[in-house]
Amino acid sequence: xxxxxxxxxxxxxxxxxxxxxxxxxxxxxxxxxxxxxxxxxxxxxxxxxxxxxxxxxxxxxxxxxxxxxxxxxxxxxxxxxxxxxxxxxxxxxxxxxxxxxxxxxxxxxxxxxxxxxxxxxxxxxxxxxxxxxxxxxxxxxxxxxxxxxxxxxxxxxxxxxxxxxxxxxxxxxxxxxxxxxxxxxxxxxxxxxxxxxxxxxxxxxxxxxxxxxxxxxxxxxxxxxxxxxxxxxxxxxxxxxxxxxxxxxxxxxxxxxxxxxxxxxxxxxxxxxxxxxxxxxxxxxxxxxxxxxxxxxxxxxxxxxxxxxxxxxxxxxxxxxxxxxxxxxxxxxxxxxxxxxxxxxxxxxxxxxxxxxxxxxxxxxxxxxxxxxxxxxxxxxxxxxxxxxxxxxxxxxxxxxxxxxxxxxx
Numbered sequence: 001x002x003x004x005x006x007x008x009x010x011x012x013x014x015x016x017x018x019x020x021x022x023x024x025x026x027x028x029x030x031x032x033x034x035x036x037x038x039x040x041x042x043x044x045x046x047x048x049x050x051x052x053x054x055x056x057x058x059x060x061x062x063x064x065x066x067x068x069x070x071x072x073x074x075x076x077x078x079x080x081x082x083x084x085x086x087x088x089x090x091x092x093x094x095x096x097x098x099x100x101x102x103x104x105x106x107x108x109x110x111x112x113x114x115x116x117x118x119x120x121x122x123x124x125x126x127x128x129x130x131x132x133x134x135x136x137x138x139x140x141x142x143x144x145x146x147x148x149x150x151x152x153x154x155x156x157x158x159x160x161x162x163x164x165x166x167x168x169x170x171x172x173x174x175x176x177x178x179x180x181x182x183x184x185x186x187x188x189x190x191x192x193x194x195x196x197x198x199x200x201x202x203x204x205x206x207x208x209x210x211x212x213x214x215x216x217x218x219x220x221x222x223x224x225x226x227x228x229x230x231x232x233x234x235x236x237x238x239x240x241x242x243x244x245x246x247x248x249x250x251x252x253x254x255x256x257x258x259x260x261x262x263x264x265x266x267x268x269x270x271x272x273x274x275x276x277x278x279x280x281x282x283x284x285x286x287x288x289x290x291x292x293x294x295x296x297x298x299x300x301x302x303x304x305x306x307x308x309x310x311x312x313x314x315x316x317x318x319x320x321x322x323x324x325x326x327x328x329x330x331x332x333x334x335x336x337x338x339x340x341x342x343x344x345x346x347x348x349x350x351x352x353x354x355x356x357x358x359x360x361x362x363x364x365x366x367x368x369x370x371x372x373x374x375x376x377x378x379x380x381x382x383x384x385x386x387x388x389x390x391x392x393x394x395x396x397x398x399x400x401x402x403x404x405x406x407x408x409x410x
Contacts, residue, residue: 056083056084056085056086058077058080058081058083059073059074059077060073061086061089062076062077062080062110062114065086065089065090065093066089066093066106066107066110066117067103067104067106067107068107068110068111072107072111076110076111076114077114079114079115080114080115080117080118083117083118088117088118088119088120089117089118091121092116092117092118092119092121092125093106093117094121095121095125095126095129096109096146099129099139099142099143099146100139100140100143101143101146101147105143105147108147109146109147109150112150113149113150113151115151116150116151116154119154124154125154128153128154128156128158128159129142131156131159132145132158132159132162135159135162135163137162137172141172141176144176145158145176145179148176148179148180148183149179149183149186152183152186152187157190158186160190161185161186161190162175164190164194164195165178165185167208168198168208168211168212169208169212169215170208170209170212174212177216178212178215178216178219181215181216181219182215182219182220182223184220184223185222185223188223193222193223193224193225193226194222194223196226197221197222197223197224197226197229198211198222200226200229200230200233201221201222201229201233204233204243204244204248205243205244205245205248206248206249206252210249213249214249214252214253214256217253218252218253218256218257221256232252232255232256232257233252235255235258235260235263236248236251236252236254236255236289237251238260238263239251239254239255239263239267239285239286239289239292240282240285240286241285241286241289247286247287247289250288250289250290251289253289253290253293254289254290254291254292254293255289255292258292263292266292267281267285267292269296269299270284270285270291270299273296273299273300273303274299274303274307274314274317274318275307275314276314276315276318280314280315280318281318283318283319284317284318284319284321285321287319287321287322288321288322288324288325290325291321291324294324298328299324301328302323302324302328302332305328305332305333305336306323306332309336310336310354312354320355322359323355323358326358329390330388330389330390331358331388332358333387334384334387334388335354335357335358335365335369336354337383337384337387338357338369338370338380338384339352339354339357339369341377341380342369342373342377345376345377347373347376347377348369357369366381370384
């Protein structure tokens with residue numbers, strides 16, 4: 001995928017209106033109103049320049065012109081102490097304003113990268129702007145890039161990296177989201193690290209879309225050492241998910257940056273908590289690798305509810321680990337109450353699967369398990385709604401059906 005080449009009109013660099021200049025004043029009776037000689041003009045200009053430099057204070061400038069807080073200005077001034085004049089910072093501020101950045105945006109960029117104020121507009125910033133516009137980026141997109149990483153924006157390598165990353169992530173907006181999670185994308189070695197990682201992951205059956213999706217929850221996946229990426233793949237396969245399978249991406253997400261010891265400890269916890277055999281825990285993890293990332297507290301509460309209260313067999317849960325992905329309070333418990341109530345009142349077949357009631361969407365559940373019993377149990381919908389909100393209804397109240405009522409099975 002090649003970025004669309006677009007021509008954009010140059011962005012004007014307007015001097016900021018709030019820059020204060022010293023002025024020479026003619027005082028009545030002290031300077032005659034005559035044309036100054038060339039020598040006198042040069043001397044006056046030299047005096048003006050020296051006076052302006054003498055009074056320039058970086059910390060004060062950061063507060064008044066860049067809108068930094070005094071604390072941030074103090075911190076930033078330590079790397080800008082060599083500045084003797086505001087001329088270069090003024091030009092940078094004008095450039096940033098021309099991009100459409102607000103005062104708050106500029107303050108954020110300067111606080112993140114104070115050395116931005118030392119850039120040469122004509123030799124560095126303006127050429128970079130032109131190159132990025134040639135890639136097809138709009139001024140607003142370029143402004144976002146400046147805010148994400150002002151330091152990398154100034155470097156020539158940013159162009160080649162955007163040419164590679166935008167097609168990989170599918171759009172500039174997707175890349176921008178990834179950059180907010182992993183600023184190393186713009187600083188990592190493209191040829192020695194990123195491209196080898198991407199190529200290897202594609203050999204494992206992942207496409208660009210898969211890699212982009214993984215880069216959000218695992219930000220440093222493609223910028224870490226290639227040997228670590230290979231180790232992640234080996235650990236994903238070790239938990240029972242082969243390369244090229246549908247669940248491989250999820251397995252890679254589950255084991256990324258986890259040591260073998262931590263994975264083994266989590267597997268043992270699952271076996272103990274759900275009373276699973278080696279074979280059963282293998283089935284559960286292969287079907288739902290992300291169970292390895294669930295907290296121990298959540299898994300313990302799930303086990304107590306599904307095995308003790310609902311009465312499900314450990315083997316049954318192992319083959320349906322999707323049960324562990326639902327909210328205990330907002331889905332598993334309220335729907336269990338409904339199914340139990342309907343079965344106790346003879347409105348639902350006893351062999352009706354609880355898993356069937358859990359896995360359907362909310363609309364389907366209401367249609368199949370609530371609406372058909374509005375006459376026999378008029379408070380069922382209300383009690384279910386209260387339960388879904390985390391409340392505890394007094395009971396799933398029941399009204400005896402008429403003699404001519406027939407049982408409804410869904």
